[in-house]
Structure formats: C-alpha cells, structure tokens
Amino acid sequence: MNEEYLWDKSGKPDPQVQQLEEILGALRYQPRPLEIPRELVVARRRSYIPILMIAATVALALLAAGLWLRMQSQKTSPSSVVETKSTVAPGGIREDVPTPVVANDETLNQRPKKVSVRINHRNSSRNPLTASVSRVKKPREAGLKPNERQEAVIAKEQLMMALRLASEKLNLAQRRTQLSSPANLIRNQHKVG
Amino acid sequence: MKSLSKRKSRLPLVALLLIFAATLTAKAQGARIQLSNLDHLAARASETVDVNIDERLVQIAWRALSSNDVDEAKVKKIVSGLKGIYVKSFEFENPGEFTPADVELVRSQLRGPAWSRLVNVTSKKDGSVEVYMMLVGDQISGLAVLSVEDKELTVVNIIGPVDLEKLSKLEGQFGVPELGIESKPKTKN
Numbered sequence: 001m002n003e004e005y006l007w008d009k010s011g012k013p014d015p016q017v018q019q020l021e022e023i024l025g026a027l028r029y030q031p032r033p034l035e036i037p038r039e040l041v042v043a044r045r046r047s048y049i050p051i052l053m054i055a056a057t058v059a060l061a062l063l064a065a066g067l068w069l070r071m072q073s074q075k076t077s078p079s080s081v082v083e084t085k086s087t088v089a090p091g092g093i094r095e096d097v098p099t100p101v102v103a104n105d106e107t108l109n110q111r112p113k114k115v116s117v118r119i120n121h122r123n124s125s126r127n128p129l130t131a132s133v134s135r136v137k138k139p140r141e142a143g144l145k146p147n148e149r150q151e152a153v154i155a156k157e158q159l160m161m162a163l164r165l166a167s168e169k170l171n172l173a174q175r176r177t178q179l180s181s182p183a184n185l186i187r188n189q190h191k192v193g
Numbered sequence: 194m195k196s197l198s199k200r201k202s203r204l205p206l207v208a209l210l211l212i213f214a215a216t217l218t219a220k221a222q223g224a225r226i227q228l229s230n231l232d233h234l235a236a237r238a239s240e241t242v243d244v245n246i247d248e249r250l251v252q253i254a255w256r257a258l259s260s261n262d263v264d265e266a267k268v269k270k271i272v273s274g275l276k277g278i279y280v281k282s283f284e285f286e287n288p289g290e291f292t293p294a295d296v297e298l299v300r301s302q303l304r305g306p307a308w309s310r311l312v313n314v315t316s317k318k319d320g321s322v323e324v325y326m327m328l329v330g331d332q333i334s335g336l337a338v339l340s341v342e343d344k345e346l347t348v349v350n351i352i353g354p355v356d357l358e359k360l361s362k363l364e365g366q367f368g369v370p371e372l373g374i375e376s377k378p379k380t381k382n
Contacts, residue, residue, distance in 0.1 A: 152257035155251075158244045162244040162246065162279075162351075163272075165280055166336075166349040166351065169349060170324065173312045174312075176314035
C-alpha cells in the first residue's frame with residue numbers, strides 16, 4: 001500500500017483505496033445553505049411585561065383598598081372617642097380607677113372618690129383600655145411609649161390621689177393640733193426611740 | 194512603688210465612701226413601711242384605697258405630669274426625687290372592724306431610731322393622727338402618716354426627699370398644712 005497517497009494523494013494510488021473513495025465520495029460534504037423545515041416551530045422569547053402589568057394592577061388595587069379602609073376608619077374614630085367619655089352603653093364594662101383630678105379646696109374636704117372609665121370592646125384586636133386611654137391622653141404623654149402610656153395615666157392618677165390623701169391627713173393633723181393647747185403641741189413634737 | 198502605696202492609702206477612703214453611700218441607700222429604703230400586713234382588712238372594709246407607686250412608677254407618673262398645667266407642675270416638683278408612695282386606707286361600715294393590734298403592726302415599725310414623730314394628736318372622740326419623718330442629715334428621706342378613727346384606718350408612706358417648703362406651697366391647693374417646720378414665717382391673707 002502506497003502510504004504517500006493516503007497521506008497527501010501523491011504517488012501511485014492504490015486501486016482498493018480508489019474504489020473506496022468512489023463509493024464514499026457520494027457522501028462527501030456538499031456546501032449548501034441551511035434549510036429549516038417548515039413544520040419546525042421555533043419558540044418565541046417569553047415576555048414578562050403582561051405579568052408585570054397584572055401584578056402592578058393588583059398592587060394598585062390593594063393600595064387603593066388600603067387607603068379607602070384607612071379613610072373609613074379615620075372617619076369613624078371621633079365617635080369612638082366620644083363613646084369612651086360617655087356613660088356606660090350596652091356591651092361596655094366598667095372598671096374603677098382612682099380619680100385623675102387635681103384636688104382643690106372643695107374636693108379636699110371630701111372622701112377619695114372613684115371614677116369609672118368605660119372600656120370599649122368594639123376594637124377587640126387591641127387592649128381596649130389602652131386604646132381608649134391613649135386616644136384621650138395622647139397629646140400630653142407624647143414622650144412615652146404606647147405600653148407605658150396606660151401605666152403612666154394610672155400611676156399619675158394614683159399619685160394624685162395619694163398626695164391628696166396625704167395632704168388631707170396632714171391637714172387633719174394640723175387642725176387637731178391647733179385645737180389642742182400649745183403645751184400639748186410642744187409635748188407631742190419629740191423624737192421617739 | 195510610690196503609686197502603689199498611694200493607691201493603698203486611698204483604699205480606706207474609697208471603702209468609707211462606699212459604706213457611706215450604702216448607708217444612705219439603706220436609709221432611703223428603710224423609710225418603706227410594710228403595709229401588706231393590713232391587707233386582711235380589705236375584706237371587711239366598705240371602701241379601700243390601695244396605692245403602690247414604686248420609684249419606676251413615680252418616674253413614669255412624673256413624665257405624665259404636665260409642666261404647663263399649674264397644679265400638675267406643682268405636684269411634679271414635689272414628686273421629683275421621690276422613691277415611692279404607698280397608701281392604704283380602709284373605711285368600714287361599723288366601728289371595731291380593726292383592732293389596736295392592726296394599728297400596732299404599723300406603729301411598731303415607726304418606733305425605730307430613724308423615725309421622728311412630728312405630730313401626735315389623740316382624741317377619744319375623733320381618734321388619732323400621727324405624723325412621722327425619717328431624716329438623713331438635714332434631709333427628709335421619708336414621711337409616714339398614720340390616721341386612726343373609729344371607722345377608718347389610713348396609712349400614708351412617702352419615700353424619698355420630701356421638700357417641706359415645696360410641700361407647704363401646696364397649702365390651699367391641696368390642703369397641705371403648715372407644720373411649723375418651715376424656715377420662713379408665712380403671713381396669711
């Protein structure tokens with residue numbers, strides 16, 4: 001076998017090789033343009049624009065609904081404030097808390113009174129007492145956290161009542177001391193123990 | 194070496210200061226009277242007032258008091274610096290619902306050397322009113338009022354520096370009387 005012919009087609013060709021070349025020559029590469037079959041459907045590039053538009057529409061609808069609900073709740077809130085200040089209505093309960101008033105001459109001569117705060121249970125998602133008290137007292141206790149606000153209101157009321165009671169008793173002591181003789185007063189002002 | 198000896202010489206001073214501070218704190222806490230032993234009277238009382246305001250609540254209430262309101266501003270000044278306010282008041286339908294032993298539970302706590310009885314007015318008809326004060330140096334660190342009547346028992350315990358001058362300024366507003374402790378004599382209108 002002439003290897004030169006196999007290598008670069010030089011030299012004497014081998015008849016068997018030539019025969020094979022002729023047989024396989026029918027299958028050799030023929031340069032021609034690419035033909036795409038008509039039945040083959042090429043998938044188009046997917047577009048996300050319609051989905052985005054739908055999502056944006058839904059989001060806008062939700063936003064509008066939220067704003068509408070908020071406006072509705074703002075419209076109804078003033079009436080709930082009035083309700084908290086009003087007397088007991090069906091569905092409400094009473095809870096006794098000390099009077100929040102600053103004592104004056106008239107109130108000092110009276111026994112400590114208790115005032116009732118109505119708790120509105122209509123807004124059940126939050127603590128009703130916190131809700132009712134915070135609405136009324138919000139401007140004054142602006143520096144307090146919401147959970148501290150209720151505590152502050154009760155503490156203040158108790159504080160005022162305690163001071164009122166303390167002063168009332170001191171006043172009583174003074175009145176009785178004045179009624180006693182001066183000698184008695186001196187006698188009673190001594191250190192014990 | 195020198196610095197070490199200096200440090201060593203300062204140690205007793207620091208220790209003394211710490212002891213002094215601890216004593217002051219203990220004194221302030223010592224102004225607290227145990228009132229829980231009167232709790233059983235609540236069941237028999239027709240009206241009960243129970244106020245327990247510790248230091249934290251005093252501070253919260255202080256923040257809730259308005260500086261713009263004249264009355265609340267006065268209270269705010271008095272409350273400032275207080276460590277606690279405790280009140281127990283029982284009003285009964287009938288006399289004899291509480292015993293002298295109940296009163297003694299409170300009075301015995303006020304017999305200690307730290308307390309000074311300022312006022313003691315006793316009347317068979319009207320009962321008794323006693324005012325006690327605890328002093329640390331020149332400063333008042335506690336006040337206690339014990340009022341005993343036929344149908345009423347009231348104990349007020351204020352802990353902390355009660356400024357009597359400020360307290361006396363409340364006279365007429367809150368009915369706080371002059372107790373004759375004020376430095377300047379006051380003229381009444």
